[in-house]
Amino acid sequence: AAAAGGGERGEKKANAKHQQRKAPPPLSVSDGGGESNEVGDNPPGTPVAASPSATSGSPQPPSTPLATAKPVPSTSPVPAAAGGSLDGGSARDARDQARREKFQRLLQMSNLDLDALRELSWSGVPADVRPTVWQLLSGYLPANIERRNATLERKRKEYMGFVEQYFASRLNGANQQTFHQISIDILRTHPTIATFQDKTAQAMLERLLFIWAIRHPGSGYVQGINDLATPFFSVFISPHIQEGEDVESCDVGRIPQDIRDNVEADVYWCTNKLLDGIQDNYTFAHPGIQKNVRALKDLLCKIDAPLAEHISTLQIDFMMFAFRWMNCLLMREIPLRCTVRLWDTYQSEVDGFASFHLYVCAALLVTFSKQLRAQDDFHTLLSLLQNLPTVQWGDEQITLLLAEAYRLKYMFHDAKGHKA
Numbered sequence: 001a002a003a004a005g006g007g008e009r010g011e012k013k014a015n016a017k018h019q020q021r022k023a024p025p026p027l028s029v030s031d032g033g034g035e036s037n038e039v040g041d042n043p044p045g046t047p048v049a050a051s052p053s054a055t056s057g058s059p060q061p062p063s064t065p066l067a068t069a070k071p072v073p074s075t076s077p078v079p080a081a082a083g084g085s086l087d088g089g090s091a092r093d094a095r096d097q098a099r100r101e102k103f104q105r106l107l108q109m110s111n112l113d114l115d116a117l118r119e120l121s122w123s124g125v126p127a128d129v130r131p132t133v134w135q136l137l138s139g140y141l142p143a144n145i146e147r148r149n150a151t152l153e154r155k156r157k158e159y160m161g162f163v164e165q166y167f168a169s170r171l172n173g174a175n176q177q178t179f180h181q182i183s184i185d186i187l188r189t190h191p192t193i194a195t196f197q198d199k200t201a202q203a204m205l206e207r208l209l210f211i212w213a214i215r216h217p218g219s220g221y222v223q224g225i226n227d228l229a230t231p232f233f234s235v236f237i238s239p240h241i242q243e244g245e246d247v248e249s250c251d252v253g254r255i256p257q258d259i260r261d262n263v264e265a266d267v268y269w270c271t272n273k274l275l276d277g278i279q280d281n282y283t284f285a286h287p288g289i290q291k292n293v294r295a296l297k298d299l300l301c302k303i304d305a306p307l308a309e310h311i312s313t314l315q316i317d318f319m320m321f322a323f324r325w326m327n328c329l330l331m332r333e334i335p336l337r338c339t340v341r342l343w344d345t346y347q348s349e350v351d352g353f354a355s356f357h358l359y360v361c362a363a364l365l366v367t368f369s370k371q372l373r374a375q376d377d378f379h380t381l382l383s384l385l386q387n388l389p390t391v392q393w394g395d396e397q398i399t400l401l402l403a404e405a406y407r408l409k410y411m412f413h414d415a416k417g418h419k420a
Contacts, residue, residue: 100126107132112143122348124341124395131236135266137347138273152262159211159265166214167207175214178221182209185226190336194249195237196230201252204260205229208268212275219282224327228274231331231339232267248336278354281327289326292358293318296325299362303408307369314378321385325361329353333364334390334398341398356409363404364388 103126106117117136125133135141140155141148170179186205190196196205209229213221234247240259241250252260280288297318301308311318324332329346331339342360346352365372368388375381390397 100129103129103133108145110145112136112145114143118348122345125344127238131239134232134235134347135270138270140266140269140273155269156262156265159268160261162211162215163207166211170210178213179210181223182206182213182221182226185223189226190230193336195234195247195252198252200260201233204264205233208264208271211268212272219279222282225275225282227328227331229267229271230336231343232270234336235340236263236266274353277351289323292326293322295358296322296361299358299412300365302412303362304366304369307365307373310373311381314381316378316382316385320382322361329357330360333388334393338393338398341395345402356405359405359409360401362408363401366404367401
């Protein structure tokens with residue numbers, strides 16, 4: 001029990017130095033229809049203890065020169081958005097194939113160059129190599145190719161040992177409350193996506209989230225963590241679905257049990273790695289979220305003062321909308337397919353889920369600045385902030401959002417007062 005209470009320590013994060021790149025100019029992003037982002041009975045971030053002993057707007061450029069801004073570097077990490085090139089689909093197909101071959105060459109290296117993998121992955125990862133790339137970028141798999149199979153075998157066996165040791169305690173004492181909250185949250189996780197309404201998928205997510213809560217008593221399970229496991233689940237299950245099935249509407253129960261066990265273990269470990277880097281978001285009083293929301297407000301005052309003033313004039317506290325943005329990493333603001341693309345970049349950035357996420361949130365506000373400033377009362381503005389019209393978004397909009405976020409990061413990351 002003492003070993004379980006200590007949690008799984010994350011591996012030391014790589015402090016890779018990325019090459020300097022030029023950020024693109026302010027971008028225009030088209031929006032789609034609205035979508036409700038109703039949360040549930042409890043606000044995201046409500047902790048539930050577990051006891052181990054119990055076993056379409058356009059971004060607006062800054063209106064005035066900013067003293068904290070720095071010159072942008074000479075090259076850009078962001079490729080042209082899909083459909084934006086004049087040379088037609090065949091040229092895009094050729095570029096996609098060339099990128100896929102670059103990934104394959106990197107993944108076949110005896111000792112993987114992680115810096116090169118991050119650089120290549122920043123602009124998106126092909127779906128067929130994404131499971132392996134994410135496991136490498138998260139630190140779950142080692143760079144040495146000869147150690148990967150043994151590592152997977154060992155970690156999967158270790159996770160199944162946790163299940164055997166702890167899962168039977170889910171109905172005992174304080175753990176019963178934890179498991180009950182997880183079960184409730186799983187039922188309303190991505191309610192419009194059939195895969196996450198599949199009983200087999202729900203049981204897998206219940207188990208891995210309960211095991212995580214038992215092994216992390218400092219925070220316990222917190223509502224919103226259920227969302228963070230789902231991108232890993234959709235990516236790691238995708239190689240095993242039937243031909244012609246969509247990952248958002250697949251029959252998970254048809255997948256053999258041993259493969260499901262492996263997927264469940266991989267989702268657990270990668271979710272664990274992610275949460276290691278943002279643990280302060282889920283401890284008592286959510287100090288990480290409090291800090292990031294303050295930083296977002298400060299940054300918006302610098303990059304879009306009219307919008308910041310409008311939000312303040314209508315007496316909207318940033319915590320009313322940005323708490324969920326930080327707690328759920330925007331997963332309730334954009335479609336799951338967009339989250340997967342976004343996480344390609346987050347995992348390519350050093351501390352991407354913490355520091356770079358701040359700039360993505362700021363870029364999202366700037367993207368919808370015109371529409372937000374057009375709302376003239378408290379209720380309509382707050383409703384729009386909590387339900388941004390992104391339901392029709394895809395890779396193109398996420399690419400543009402990331403480009404703007406990168407520009408903001410490069411200009412303001414060293415500025416005092418808003419660093420995440």
